[in-house]
Amino acid sequence: AQTVTQSQPEMSVQEAETVTLSCTYDTSESDYYLFWYKQPPSRQMILVIRQEAYKQQNATENRFSVNFQKAAKSFSLKISDSQLGDAAMYFCAYRRTRSNDMRFGAGTRLTVKP
């Protein structure tokens, strides 16, 4: 079974600083996708960034980047120059390439302090 673990229930960061959210996953598959989703309070979940397992290069989307360590099954999210609007629940998710069953971690609540 594939499981996703987010070991940090809560994190906080000062505005304009950098924060890293951790995620580990367990799988025996070699071909899969990893995602970070953001869920602001009372708002819809949106995709922040994704990574294909076959790609060695870490994905980057503006201020968001990942550190994908396939052998260690680790997929952390780095948010640079944190903004107040980054405050949200962040979920790490895993999906096998040939499945539509996406597995989510329990989430990390990020607080951004002005």
Next chain:
Amino acid sequence: DTGVSQNPRHKITKRGQNVTFRCDPISEHNRLYWYRQTLGQGPEFLTYFQNEAQLEKSRLLSDRFSAERPKGSFSTLEIQRTEQGDSAMYLCASSLADTKYLKQFFGPGTRLTVL
């Protein structure tokens, strides 16, 4: 706004009653997903449709749950004989089948409270 919509946004019901939720996906999306999210947890996959065909179901989807997508557009999720453990946020998402990683767009969810 052409995003995923869900109705109702909130539903309070008594134990033993039946409830039905509706999801309207983004119009050109042919894949539709249902998830359940309990407090303090991430979403859990329930089921997925491609067009009108229900192609994948989680073991979480007990026989009290049924989902339909009769014309390949909107979908309904029905829970029969609700139990207090069914209290959760029910999320719908949609995607295009021809995108490689199947980016899912989520709706705002329906929050169910079973008294």
